[in-house]
Amino acid sequence: MRDLSATSVTISPSEHSGWAEARAELMAEAKASLRSRLETRLSSLGDEDPAAVRAEFAREEAEIEHRVDHTVHTITATLTYDYNFLSR
Numbered sequence: 001m002r003d004l005s006a007t008s009v010t011i012s013p014s015e016h017s018g019w020a021e022a023r024a025e026l027m028a029e030a031k032a033s034l035r036s037r038l039e040t041r042l043s044s045l046g047d048e049d050p051a052a053v054r055a056e057f058a059r060e061e062a063e064i065e066h067r068v069d070h071t072v073h074t075i076t077a078t079l080t081y082d083y084n085f086l087s088r
Contacts, residue, residue: 034057034060
């Protein structure tokens with residue numbers, strides 16, 4: 001019997017070249033409405049301080065990044081292992 005304790009599996013995104021690219025797309029999708037709300041709010045400031053508005057949106061952006069980074073994704077896979085013990 002073979003010792004399979006050193007067996008490893010690597011998972012990579014199929015629609016992207018790597019995990020960084022997949023994360024960037026998820027972030028862009030999650031932040032799209034935030035950016036448009038920020039621009040709308042900045043264009044109608046009135047007496048509000050632009051720096052305070054930007055700081056508020058920066059906190060919201062950090063929350064979105066935290067939520068995206070800590071979302072649990074389920075991966076379903078099938079592993080087929082063919083071992084011919086007679087060939088050894």
